Amino acid sequence: MRSLFFFLLLVVLLCVTANADEVKCHFCGESITGDYYVFESGLTVCKECYQTSPKCALCSVPMKEFRTVGGKKVCLQCYDKAVVCDLCGELILGEYKIFSGDRKVCSNCLRRPHKCVSCGIPLKGYHDVYGQKVCGDCYQKGDKCYTCGEPILGEYLIYDNDQSKRYCLHCVQVYHHCEVCGAPVGQDSVLLDDGRIICKDCLPKGYYKLEDVLPFKETVLKFMGEDLGMKVKHRVKYLLVGKDRLKEENKHGSEDQSGLFVRRNDDFKVLILYGLRQGEIFQVLPHEIAHAWQAENCGFDLEAIDLEGFAEWVSYKFLDHVKFEYKQKVMLKREDVYGKGLRKMLDIEKRGGPEAVFSYMTTAGKGPGEKKK
Numbered sequence: 001m002r003s004l005f006f007f008l009l010l011v012v013l014l015c016v017t018a019n020a021d022e023v024k025c026h027f028c029g030e031s032i033t034g035d036y037y038v039f040e041s042g043l044t045v046c047k048e049c050y051q052t053s054p055k056c057a058l059c060s061v062p063m064k065e066f067r068t069v070g071g072k073k074v075c076l077q078c079y080d081k082a083v084v085c086d087l088c089g090e091l092i093l094g095e096y097k098i099f100s101g102d103r104k105v106c107s108n109c110l111r112r113p114h115k116c117v118s119c120g121i122p123l124k125g126y127h128d129v130y131g132q133k134v135c136g137d138c139y140q141k142g143d144k145c146y147t148c149g150e151p152i153l154g155e156y157l158i159y160d161n162d163q164s165k166r167y168c169l170h171c172v173q174v175y176h177h178c179e180v181c182g183a184p185v186g187q188d189s190v191l192l193d194d195g196r197i198i199c200k201d202c203l204p205k206g207y208y209k210l211e212d213v214l215p216f217k218e219t220v221l222k223f224m225g226e227d228l229g230m231k232v233k234h235r236v237k238y239l240l241v242g243k244d245r246l247k248e249e250n251k252h253g254s255e256d257q258s259g260l261f262v263r264r265n266d267d268f269k270v271l272i273l274y275g276l277r278q279g280e281i282f283q284v285l286p287h288e289i290a291h292a293w294q295a296e297n298c299g300f301d302l303e304a305i306d307l308e309g310f311a312e313w314v315s316y317k318f319l320d321h322v323k324f325e326y327k328q329k330v331m332l333k334r335e336d337v338y339g340k341g342l343r344k345m346l347d348i349e350k351r352g353g354p355e356a357v358f359s360y361m362t363t364a365g366k367g368p369g370e371k372k373k
């Protein structure tokens with residue numbers, strides 16, 4: 001709060017004109033014979049001119065010339081420092097408060113009942129943002145929600161590590177979340193054939209044809225072969241499928257499964273959800289191919305933490321190779337068997353290198369047990 005005080009600088013000199021020096025009124029130019037006024041600036045005015053002249057609203061000095069500010073007359077000296085209230089438009093005579101954007105508000109207006117939730121300025125008119133009153137300035141400037149375009153008041157969320165898109169809590173609550181990137185879809189959502197709802201931004205980034213995904217598979221297989229020494233001997237059939245098909249093949253799979261390895265005897269299949277972006281495909285493909293490798297090289301009664309942990313580790317290594325660090329971070333943070341398993345494998349790798357991970361996997365779960373499907 002910045003306050004300005006205007007002090008009345010009025011020096012009144014009552015004079016009895018008995019002396020010889022002639023005094024002239026600066027307003028009417030007449031020689032003064034009776035009482036007169038002298039002000040700090042040296043301005044000398046006869047009693048009659050004083051009484052008939054308008055007075056400055058700020059310093060009270062009589063004026064011959066004046067300017068009108070906020071409905072009040074001020075002298076030329078005061079004109080430069082005169083402040084007008086941004087809300088009522090009147091000249092501010094006493095204290096005032098300055099809000100962001102250099103908006104000045106007089107003490108009268110400070111008593112208005114409603115304040116902007118963002119900057120605190122008392123409100124004259126306002127915008128209603130989901131029940132919160134916001135001043136015009138705050139409504140215009142500042143970050144807007146990517147989905148609804150309304151200003152973000154306080155908290156917001158981001159998805160998919162994209163700092164350029166911020167989402168207000170209202171949209172986070174009311175809208176369906178995109179099944180690819182996780183962001184609220186807003187009103188322009190896209191419904192895929194399998195019932196998934198995705199956002200309009202993810203639609204063009206997704207892959208919907210197997211032939212477009214196969215080159216990624218080659219990249220993954222090359223990495224797994226050359227960098228990790230993993231080769232799957234069986235012929236693997238790759239399929240791009242909808243969520244309905246994934247559920248059909250794996251009824252107990254999680255809601256967010258986006259890939260699946262299916263083995264029926266010597267029939268190896270890798271199913272990948274269509275509509276995923278490159279980043280998701282780069283995460284899912286190595287994971288499912290790793291399961292195919294496990295089917296050839298590991299015991300049949302692997303615990304979930306080892307089964308999924310190793311597949312995640314292969315995926316993690318590939319994401320490192322293609323520099324998708326953000327996906328790696330998300331994988332590391334998971335608290336389910338995927339995250340715990342991944343951390344377990346990374347721990348084994350830290351102590352004995354990748355060889356230790358492979359030797360752990362090829363011996364783990366190799367009990368005397370029967371083949372389980």
Ligand SMILES: [Zn+2]
Pocket residue numbers: 025026027028029030045046047048049050
């Ligand atoms: Zn005069």
Ligand SMILES: [Zn+2]
Pocket residue numbers: 056057058059060061074075076077078079
């Ligand atoms: Zn003045």
Ligand SMILES: [Zn+2]
Pocket residue numbers: 085086087088089090105106107108109110
């Ligand atoms: Zn005011």
Ligand SMILES: [Zn+2]
Pocket residue numbers: 116117118119120121134135136137138139
């Ligand atoms: Zn405001």
Ligand SMILES: [Zn+2]
Pocket residue numbers: 145146147148149150167168169170171172
């Ligand atoms: Zn919003």
Ligand SMILES: [Zn+2]
Pocket residue numbers: 178179180181182183198199200201202
């Ligand atoms: Zn999306």
Ligand SMILES: [Zn+2]
Pocket residue numbers: 287291307308311
């Ligand atoms: Zn898996």
